Amino acid sequence: MKYTSILLILFLLVLTWSGIQPKETFTWLLEIFPAIIGAIVLIATRNSFPFTPLVYTCICIHACILCVGGHYTYAEVPAFDWLKEMLHQSRNNYDKVGHFAQGFVPALIIRELFIRKEVVFNKGWLNFIVVCICMAISAAYELLEWFVSLFSGEAGDAFLGTQGYVWDTQSDMLYATIGAITALILLSSVQNKQIKQLQDQK
Numbered sequence: 380m381k382y383t384s385i386l387l388i389l390f391l392l393v394l395t396w397s398g399i400q401p402k403e404t405f406t407w408l409l410e411i412f413p414a415i416i417g418a419i420v421l422i423a424t425r426n427s428f429p430f431t432p433l434v435y436t437c438i439c440i441h442a443c444i445l446c447v448g449g450h451y452t453y454a455e456v457p458a459f460d461w462l463k464e465m466l467h468q469s470r471n472n473y474d475k476v477g478h479f480a481q482g483f484v485p486a487l488i489i490r491e492l493f494i495r496k497e498v499v500f501n502k503g504w505l506n507f508i509v510v511c512i513c514m515a516i517s518a519a520y521e522l523l524e525w526f527v528s529l530f531s532g533e534a535g536d537a538f539l540g541t542q543g544y545v546w547d548t549q550s551d552m553l554y555a556t557i558g559a560i561t562a563l564i565l566l567s568s569v570q571n572k573q574i575k576q577l578q579d580q581k
Contacts, residue, residue: 382432383425386439390418390446397446402455409527410449414442428495431573433566434487441484444477453477478551481520482513482558487570489513490563494574510559517555521548 394411401407417438421430430438447456453474463471489509492498499505525548 380425383421383429383435386435387418387422390414390439390442393443393446397450401450402452406452407449410445410453414445417442429577430488430491431570431577433570433573434484434491437484437487437562441480444480448473448477474551475554478517478554479558479561481517482555482560483562484558485513485516486510486559486562487566490567491570491574494571495578506563509563510556513559514552514556517552521551 394414397411398407421435421438451457451473454471456471456473459471459473459476462468486509489512490505493505493509499508
């Protein structure tokens with residue numbers, strides 16, 4: 380409880396900072412909206428279904444990524460402008476960090492839900508289904524970005540963040556898929572240990 384409270388305070392501090400004179404208020408609202416909804420859901424379920432510290436930590440990091448992108452817009456995050464110049468890239472690639480996290484973090488959330496709720500028992504099928512769901516989430520988000528851009532005009536373009544790259548949508552989904560696979564490869568064993576600790580505490 381203490382650890383999750385610290386993470387919540389950290390998120391609220393970053394959220395407050397991001398809301399101080401953001402580049403575009405409408406874009407900021409669009410970007411931070413998922414983080415706000417996620418925080419409300421996690422607070423509401425903290426007692427009935429507490430996640431592992433690993434999942435809470437990753438969610439907090441993802442929420443902070445959204446806040447930074449919302450404050451500057453994804454195409455204008457200063458650190459990635461510097462990387463763009465240093466690495467001679469054609470665009471600011473901070474949005475790829477966001478889409479990597481869009482696969483990485485949900486993969487751990489879904490995996491934990493499926494294991495603890497005993498939805499899928501076979502390890503191979505578990506990994507396959509988790510990656511497929513993360514790909515579906517990414518595709519749904521790309522459709523949302525498209526609709527917002529269509530109906531809100533120029534204000535939605537910053538939310539879409541293509542920066543003139545014709546394959547932006549496809550590369551966003553690829554990065555989310557890579558993020559999901561990376562999470563499963565790197566953190567499955569750590570998550571298993573923390574799940575067992577939670578179950579032993581009951």
